[in-house]
Amino acid sequence: MEPEDRQRYLRALPAVDELFRHPQSQAHLKIYSKALVVASIRRVLERKRQAILRSASEQGAGAVEMAQEHLLAAVEEELAAATRPSLRPVINATGVVLHTNLGRAPLCAEALRNIGDIASRYSNLELDLITGERGSRYEHVEEILRQISGAESVLVVNNNAGAVLLALNSLAEGKEVIVSRGQLVEIGGSFRIPDVMRKSGARLVEVGTTNRTHLKDYEQAINQETALLLKVHTSNFRILGFTAEVSLKELVALGQAKGLPIMEDLGSGCFVDLAEYGIEKEPTVQEAIEAGVDVVTFSGDKLLGGPQAGIILGKKKYLDILKKNPLNRALRIDKLTLAGMESTIRVYLNKAEAIKSLPVLRMLTCRLKELERRAKRLQRRLAKELSSVCQVKLKEETSQVGGGALPLQILPTRVIALRPLEISAADLEKKLRHTDPPVIARVKEEEVLLDLRTVAETEERLLLEGVRQALK
Numbered sequence: 001m002e003p004e005d006r007q008r009y010l011r012a013l014p015a016v017d018e019l020f021r022h023p024q025s026q027a028h029l030k031i032y033s034k035a036l037v038v039a040s041i042r043r044v045l046e047r048k049r050q051a052i053l054r055s056a057s058e059q060g061a062g063a064v065e066m067a068q069e070h071l072l073a074a075v076e077e078e079l080a081a082a083t084r085p086s087l088r089p090v091i092n093a094t095g096v097v098l099h100t101n102l103g104r105a106p107l108c109a110e111a112l113r114n115i116g117d118i119a120s121r122y123s124n125l126e127l128d129l130i131t132g133e134r135g136s137r138y139e140h141v142e143e144i145l146r147q148i149s150g151a152e153s154v155l156v157v158n159n160n161a162g163a164v165l166l167a168l169n170s171l172a173e174g175k176e177v178i179v180s181r182g183q184l185v186e187i188g189g190s191f192r193i194p195d196v197m198r199k200s201g202a203r204l205v206e207v208g209t210t211n212r213t214h215l216k217d218y219e220q221a222i223n224q225e226t227a228l229l230l231k232v233h234t235s236n237f238r239i240l241g242f243t244a245e246v247s248l249k250e251l252v253a254l255g256q257a258k259g260l261p262i263m264e265d266l267g268s269g270c271f272v273d274l275a276e277y278g279i280e281k282e283p284t285v286q287e288a289i290e291a292g293v294d295v296v297t298f299s300g301d302k303l304l305g306g307p308q309a310g311i312i313l314g315k316k317k318y319l320d321i322l323k324k325n326p327l328n329r330a331l332r333i334d335k336l337t338l339a340g341m342e343s344t345i346r347v348y349l350n351k352a353e354a355i356k357s358l359p360v361l362r363m364l365t366c367r368l369k370e371l372e373r374r375a376k377r378l379q380r381r382l383a384k385e386l387s388s389v390c391q392v393k394l395k396e397e398t399s400q401v402g403g404g405a406l407p408l409q410i411l412p413t414r415v416i417a418l419r420p421l422e423i424s425a426a427d428l429e430k431k432l433r434h435t436d437p438p439v440i441a442r443v444k445e446e447e448v449l450l451d452l453r454t455v456a457e458t459e460e461r462l463l464l465e466g467v468r469q470a471l472k
């Protein structure tokens, strides 16, 4: 665009007031506030202005759409977008089951029902229905968690980071905590064990080396100042080769001999032995309790498949200290989370049921044959409709567990590989993110990959529609 054309285009843009007085804008006032309508008009005009300036700098850029009905339609879209919630469902076609950026675990149907009930009505959150006196919110999950895990005592807080902070502060403030050097992990969102330790007021004492730590390393570090021995499950990485770690059992024996409590941060925390389903062994919560750990903490929304929460199990003697800590109130779990958590945990009373009805476990244990059948079906439909604009193939790939769990686990899958003919794969990935609902996919070697492991069967229609929209 020549500079004089640019000036002409800029001058031709209508004023805000002119668009506002148009009957189509006036009609919006029946639904939306004046401020919102005006703001939407301003945004549309500003975008248009930017487009004109941009097309001036790009050689041969096409004419800018200036018709008034085009501007009014853009205002209408702007209004619709402004009133749509910012937090909304997306289709996870990445194949990463516990995707922290996409909200980790989708909940099971029972949890959703219970959350809806509790959210919409009053409840016995802190009322003992038998005595009529004040009750405890933790009671609703206490008995069942004890039953499943074998632990003496239970506490649930906002998340596992909070659980670790609360436990360290309650049991070791102003004192020393011994940790193996190989377990000083950082998980996503800059949660680092040494940093949490400092914030808790406890002093970190590192023992051993990155790859090898022995029982005598812990023994030699114990002194008058020691308050706790901490084991951290290296959930999101593995050290391979010449390695040695002290087992939880050995640590417990040492703790008992020296009169010191043992705590384990399990990270993911799982009630089902996934090895039975052909998945890499992840230590279970029951195993930690059986080994005699005094305090164990884990997330509610990782492998457990529930809402965001930090679950703390262990000996009553120590959990009573945690419960009295004012920090516990600051990290309190809210009633909706509690409702979702209780229902999720109840599903575990029947292990076969848990694998079937908890989305996280169902996706992790989904058979390759099933994934292939679904992928093939969708691939055929897409190929038939879109072959003029996109190559659509079926490919062998791997899904990931994610959420900082089971980093070495390879989950074989079949993906639909889209190779667009007119735009780049990166552009298609971006367009998919802008469909409604947004489709989140990954790009590999100039192809957009869609992994159905993390797409519910009920979402397939929306996925198909999203790909259509993006390639239109």
Ligand SMILES: *Cc1c(COP(=O)(O)O)cnc(C)c1O
Pocket (backbone or CB within 6 Å): 159, 160, 161, 162, 164, 185, 187, 191, 232, 233, 234, 235, 236, 265, 266, 267, 268, 298, 299, 300, 301, 309, 310, 403, 404
């Ligand atoms: C994920 C994780 C945490 C933090 O849990 P959140 O529930 O995300 O707060 C802490 N420790 C370990 C080892 C983890 O894997």
